[in-house]
Amino acid sequence: xVNTQSETSQFDSGSDDTRLRVAFYSHDTLGLGHIxxxxxxxxxxxxxxxxxxxxxxxxxxxxxxxxxxxxxDCTTLPSIQKGSxxxxxxxRLSLSLRQIVSLRAHILQGAxxxxxxxxLVVDTEPRGAFRELEPALSWLRMQxxxxxxxxxxxxxxxxxxxxxxxxxxxNDAAIRDYYDDIWVYGDQRVFDxxxxxxxxxxxxxxxxxxxYLDQRARLNFVGPGDDGPRVLATLPAGRxxxxxxxxxxxxxxxxxxxxAAPLPSDAFGLVLAGPQMPMDMLxxxxxxxxxxxxxxxxxxxxxxxxxxxxxxxxxxxxxxxxTLEAVSFGQPALIVPRVKPRLEQWMRADRLRALGLVDxxxxxxxxxxxxxxxxxxxxxxxxxxxxxxxxxxxxxxxLLTERRKSIAARAAS
Amino acid sequence: MTPxxxxxxxxxxxxxxxxxxxxxxxxxxxxxTRILRALADRDPRAALLLITGSPxxxxxxxxxPNADTLKLPTIVTxxxxxxxxxxxxxxxxxxxxxxxxxxxxxxxxFEPDVLLVDNFPLGTRLELLPTLRxxxRxxxxxxxxxxxxxxxxxKVRRDWERDGLFGVIERYYHRVLIYGVPEVLDAVAxxxxxxxxxxxxxxCGYVTETTPSSRTPAQLRRELGLGDRFLLATVGGGGDGxxxxxxxxxxxxxxxxxxxxxxxxxxxxxxxxxxxARVAAGRSSLMLKDHITDLPALMSAAELVVAMGGYNxxxxxxxxxxxxxxxxxxxxxxxxxxxxxxxxxAEQLVRVEGLARLGLVxxxxxxxxxxxxxxxxxxxxxxxxxxxxxxxxxxDGAARVADHLLDVAAGEKGAAA
Numbered sequence: 001x002v003n004t005q006s007e008t009s010q011f012d013s014g015s016d017d018t019r020l021r022v023a024f025y026s027h028d029t030l031g032l033g034h035i036x037x038x039x040x041x042x043x044x045x046x047x048x049x050x051x052x053x054x055x056x057x058x059x060x061x062x063x064x065x066x067x068x069x070x071x072x073d074c075t076t077l078p079s080i081q082k083g084s085x086x087x088x089x090x091x092r093l094s095l096s097l098r099q100i101v102s103l104r105a106h107i108l109q110g111a112x113x114x115x116x117x118x119x120l121v122v123d124t125e126p127r128g129a130f131r132e133l134e135p136a137l138s139w140l141r142m143q144x145x146x147x148x149x150x151x152x153x154x155x156x157x158x159x160x161x162x163x164x165x166x167x168x169x170x171n172d173a174a175i176r177d178y179y180d181d182i183w184v185y186g187d188q189r190v191f192d193x194x195x196x197x198x199x200x201x202x203x204x205x206x207x208x209x210x211x212y213l214d215q216r217a218r219l220n221f222v223g224p225g226d227d228g229p230r231v232l233a234t235l236p237a238g239r240x241x242x243x244x245x246x247x248x249x250x251x252x253x254x255x256x257x258x259x260a261a262p263l264p265s266d267a268f269g270l271v272l273a274g275p276q277m278p279m280d281m282l283x284x285x286x287x288x289x290x291x292x293x294x295x296x297x298x299x300x301x302x303x304x305x306x307x308x309x310x311x312x313x314x315x316x317x318x319x320x321x322x323t324l325e326a327v328s329f330g331q332p333a334l335i336v337p338r339v340k341p342r343l344e345q346w347m348r349a350d351r352l353r354a355l356g357l358v359d360x361x362x363x364x365x366x367x368x369x370x371x372x373x374x375x376x377x378x379x380x381x382x383x384x385x386x387x388x389x390x391x392x393x394x395x396x397x398x399l400l401t402e403r404r405k406s407i408a409a410r411a412a413s
Numbered sequence: 414m415t416p417x418x419x420x421x422x423x424x425x426x427x428x429x430x431x432x433x434x435x436x437x438x439x440x441x442x443x444x445x446t447r448i449l450r451a452l453a454d455r456d457p458r459a460a461l462l463l464i465t466g467s468p469x470x471x472x473x474x475x476x477x478p479n480a481d482t483l484k485l486p487t488i489v490t491x492x493x494x495x496x497x498x499x500x501x502x503x504x505x506x507x508x509x510x511x512x513x514x515x516x517x518x519x520x521x522x523f524e525p526d527v528l529l530v531d532n533f534p535l536g537t538r539l540e541l542l543p544t545l546r547x548x549x550r551x552x553x554x555x556x557x558x559x560x561x562x563x564x565x566x567x568k569v570r571r572d573w574e575r576d577g578l579f580g581v582i583e584r585y586y587h588r589v590l591i592y593g594v595p596e597v598l599d600a601v602a603x604x605x606x607x608x609x610x611x612x613x614x615x616x617c618g619y620v621t622e623t624t625p626s627s628r629t630p631a632q633l634r635r636e637l638g639l640g641d642r643f644l645l646a647t648v649g650g651g652g653d654g655x656x657x658x659x660x661x662x663x664x665x666x667x668x669x670x671x672x673x674x675x676x677x678x679x680x681x682x683x684x685x686x687x688x689x690a691r692v693a694a695g696r697s698s699l700m701l702k703d704h705i706t707d708l709p710a711l712m713s714a715a716e717l718v719v720a721m722g723g724y725n726x727x728x729x730x731x732x733x734x735x736x737x738x739x740x741x742x743x744x745x746x747x748x749x750x751x752x753x754x755x756x757x758x759a760e761q762l763v764r765v766e767g768l769a770r771l772g773l774v775x776x777x778x779x780x781x782x783x784x785x786x787x788x789x790x791x792x793x794x795x796x797x798x799x800x801x802x803x804x805x806x807x808x809d810g811a812a813r814v815a816d817h818l819l820d821v822a823a824g825e826k827g828a829a830a
């Protein structure tokens with residue numbers, strides 16, 4: 001019998017085996033896009049009548065700063081990050097890369113052995129970062145009972161780069177050995193991953209497009225006391241231009257240009273610097289924005305959806321989530337994508353530009369004047385409904401509902 | 414700069430892990446981060462791992478650069494305002510074993526020289542036994558860190574007896590470090606520790622911030638604009654602070670409107686905050702804030718502080734030497750509303766009685782709390798001179814704990830006092 005009603009009482013009554021257990025993994029070695037995407041999925045699943053409880057396995061402590069709904073919790077691992085020389089390394093602990101990877105792998109395996117999820121959704125890397133998930137995956141496979149899903153964002157890089165990476169990591173073998181399904185959080189009409197990346201027949205047979213994840217759903221997960229509404233309450237009247245730079249680690253140039261850009265006289269600006277922007281850079285931005293100016297700089301708002309909803313225009317970097325925020329909320333948006341080391345952001349934004357959904361500025365062309373000119377140009381709201389499949393979230397709930405039924409059927413037989 | 418990657422054997426890089434209980438408030442985590450900072454000061458090359466289920470969001474900013482965290486699923490089941498932090502819904506027993514297994518594995522591979530366990534010898538729900546058992550086969554040594562007052566002594570004796578914790582300490586812990594002083598509570602006598610354990614006990618003094626603020630008290634008073642003499646009222650996180658603040662509002666009204674700053678705390682419910690704001694509305698020289706960043710500095714600037722009796726607030730009061738009237742919490746967080754016998758929790762009472770005995774603070778028994786009793790206590794306290802910081806009590810607890818941990822890592826046995 002599935003019980004979605006009682007919560008507190010059930011919590012104290014010992015283990016509850018009727019819950020659908022779902023685990024999400026994200027390596028989080030660069031930025032917060034992976035964990036934010038997983039969290040949106042987790043929130044949606046937790047709210048759906050699936051009676052699910054969800055464990056987020058995240059690669060960075062920052063994951064714990066996002067508000068989590070009931071029945072969702074996270075385990076965060078000691079972090080790995082890309083150093084200034086481009087090499088990945090332990091972010092804080094003085095351990096070698098090999099040591100921290102085995103520490104993380106050991107913890108991940110323990111977590112999945114203990115939690116024994118009905119479904120595991122792995123973000124982007126089929127074997128986890130540096131193959132850290134492999135011991136856990138092979139254990140889960142040996143045990144059976146866990147449906148393993150690889151979740152991919154639509155575009156990862158140029159075809160050439162992806163094919164090489166894919167081969168180097170022997171992802172085909174990983175998918176053959178460990179995965180039941182592949183979900184692509186995208187729209188085949190925008191980017192046909194199988195064709196563009198020439199995925200093998202095996203891979204293609206497990207793959208389906210869920211549709212893009214409509215970011216307006218995030219509004220449902222905002223409480224009245226959260227930072228978003230609190231910030232909203234302090235904003236002046238007038239047209240609002242929102243500038244976001246993702247996690248913030250490489251957002252300085254865009255934020256600086258925005259602060260220096262001429263705003264229309266009836267508008268004010270808001271910069272979200274991101275929790276991973278170094279403090280000295282944040283200070284620099286705040287100095288430039290000055291006191292009493294028309295641009296405010298905020299370090300971090302864990303769930304900025306209310307600010308996106310309020311904004312009249314958007315200037316943003318081109319991460320998956322930011323771009324989808326722009327497209328979902330539909331206000332005129334200018335994307336200034338990252339073009340190094342991957343072309344992913346540029347490619348996605350360019351496809352969406354071709355559909356008339358966003359405007360695009362190459363980072364080499366970035367200047368306050370160019371931003372000002374874009375802001376001065378009249379633009380219409382671009383609602384994507386017929387041009388883009390944004391139905392990813394309800395479709396994933398459907399997939400889990402099916403899953404739940406087949407588990408119930410198996411248990412009954 | 415890349416972190417040291419050389420073999421540990423060659424350069425003897427130290428590793429320390431702290432397992433910290435994740436209560437709803439931030440006291441435990443804050444003590445642990447202070448200890449980690451003290452360790453980092455002494456050994457910037459050491460690798461420091463904090464294992465906790467605390468969802469505290471500012472944790473990374475407070476940790477030294479050579480510390481990272483393993484966050485466990487959170488296990489706190491009730492918050493002071495009735496809400497719960499996010500929690501996996503798999504039942505407490507399974508959650509505890511889950512946390513235990515993650516910790517065991519992390520310690521197994523991280524191989525710290527020392528594992529410091531905060532306040533609960535077997536963790537929040539006895540989940541540490543597998544970890545401690547494993548340690549006997551490795552070179553990691555376990556050290557237990559206890560708050561000045563773990564709980565009222567009779568409760569500690571009962572709980573530890575029930576859960577076999579005296580035996581656990583005897584068997585697994587190399588040292589027992591107390592983040593307090595025997596003048597407030599003589600833990601050895603009060604908890605009835607055996608000679609075997611007593612010989613490993615060391616009192617380290619209060620773990621608190623002793624670095625002076627960048628702003629002088631005079632500067633702060635100017636910024637606040639409350640005049641030269643003002644009262645400060647703070648109730649920690651604020652989840653159950655409304656009765657104290659209501660009594661405080663009543664007391665200052667009777668005292669011809671002394672200027673005052675009231676800090677409601679980040680966990681106070683919107684309803685409680687609104688109720689207080691209604692009472693405060695329209696009064697002059699009264700400031701109400703959700704939270705402030707530099708509480709100790711404000712304490713230094715204030716004439717007197719009214720507070721509850723949490724560890725951090727009490728230690729900060731000692732460190733600043735400000736006059737204080739304390740109204741300790743005697744009901745468990747979240748259960749003060751019912752005031753039932755079951756929720757009685759006298760940890761703060763024991764602490765505040767101890768400090769009052771030493772003449773360092775004044776106390777109002779919460780069962781006698783009213784505007785009148787609080788007013789009388791405030792007026793009495795205002796007639797006394799400020800004490801020197803800490804009186805005679807030690808406030809460099811974090812440094813002393815760090816020294817002990819380095820000492821244990823170096824293979825020293827026993828607790829040199």
